[in-house]
Amino acid sequence: MTGRTPVLSVRGLSVRFLMPGGRGVAAVTDAHFDVAAGECLALIGESGCGKSVLASALLGLLPGNAQTAGAALLGDLDLLTAGERTLARTVRGRLVGLVPQSPAAHLTPVRTVRSQLEETVAELTGVRGRAALREAAESAAGRAAFPADHLDRHPHELSGGLAQRAATALALVGDAPLLLADEPTTGLDRDLVHRTVDELRRHVDNKADDRDRALLMITHDLAAAERVADRVAVMYAGRIVELTRAADFFGAPGPRHPYSRGLLDALPDRAFAPIPGLPPELGALPGGCAFAPRCESATDACAVQPPLTGTVACHHPHAALTEAADRA
Template identity: 85%
Template sequence: MPGGRRVAAVTDARFEVAAGECLALIGESGCGKSVLASALLGLLPGNAQTAGTALLGELDLLAADERTLARTVRGRLVGLVPQSPAAHLTPVRTVRSQLEETIAQLTPTRGRAALRTAAEGAAGRAAFPVDHLDRHPHQLSGGLAQRAATALALVGDAPLLLADEPTTGLDRELVDRTVDELRRHVDEPGGPNGAGRALLMITHDLAAAERIADRVAVMYAGRIVELADAADFFGPPGPRHPYSRGLLRALPDRDFTPVPGMPPELGALPEGCAFAARCDRATDACAAPPPSGTLACHHPYVTEDVRA
């Protein structure tokens, strides 16, 4: 609430992520994606307020106290690949020591040799070079720091993984390798009832989302405006919301045409559709709030193929 003004960073976000499923949450910077992930882990600023429920099994993450979040949720039930990995790595500890400490906390019966082997195995899963394990975070490039954070998130085998821009700073080959490893994490037995693990991946990289996701959620101005199967979203018939369609058309391998205009300020949202001012399909009807549900639009596309 900057300057005493209340800002709704995320509103009416409704979705499910099942065991064995990857949901990609996409949208422009500032739309509320990372705020949503922080809310699930209890990492919002002290003046932030949350409402509603976020159920992981029987546990409501939004209602959990700090003790429960610290001892039961973070790293054990929910793993996090942070958006800014350098800020989450301990600066005075080597990557190896941080991996070994995390593994020891989760499986305290391991011996020293087993910890070393497990740490190197975790590094390999995240394509982090073993010969860099004894370096400190400040000695790593942005891409290496990202891979170190990914390795730390994977070691707990948490039933839910939140990956906030997990491919930042990586070249295309490493992007593909990283998302393939995240996909393996989802598909491997070991989650609830052996059904695999759930992954919520927040990303600007639509190619990575297409490679890994089962479903796609599109967020705009703090709201999820479309929720669709990934196969339908990236191929025929394509997304139905004009904003979603604009995101795809902006890709270099498509029309390479940017979405016109800028998103509205979250503290000054219009009463009606927040995308109307940028939308070539807007009419007077868009002055009213769009319908709720999996498609928040008065004038959605129906069957036109975005690849055409």
């Protein structure tokens, strides 16, 4: 990471779900990362690897059978130990803006998009007056490319892509220091993907009020990540297995972890070759490196879980220029 001050500092974050019969499922294990002021960190990986669970932990939105450990510091506030009152009144919307993975579930079904935007503007910014609220709501919608002629529609009248844009507009209203975008490009065509992630990036780069801002973007869309991310964190089976600069990840020398290389090789504009096998169930993880059963480079050494050393957690990382790896 660069020398910039972290907006978010995660240390040893783990999430475990207690299941019937006393069985535990480790959904996130020992996550360590920072998101610096002015930075976009893209968290990538296959479905079911724990990315959205990590996001829910940061916002206190985990179900009752979840147990957390570690710390997630936003300034002096530990998000993992903050009470619901603090999370509801201080964190959500004000300190952390959320673009949710399932936007339709986060929009109030009986109210129009306009009324929800105006209410959020009034609550988070203090704007008052009918004309001022209307103007602010339309401005927020424009930032997320939400069409003005759909503002008076209800959520059930929107396509998935429009619902996504409505949720993005709501997340941007408070100009929160940390923007947490969980699959923000779902349902969008490529032009709108570019417009959406560019707007999220502008939020981070905004220096008009001298506030430090950062973006944690959870995504399957590697092209979107390449477009706006400064660094990339790769997650597999609940663990971060690689954390490196986006320029090194998408360019030269490329990823060092075999799983990371597999993600890139699966892209149509690359080798278009799927990773063999399937991710393990989080409730039945193999011993040692969880990727070993799918990895052509696996040896007996992989029976022991490799630590995240430098930029990669792997006993047999692909060769990379030492100075490039050290820059992260």
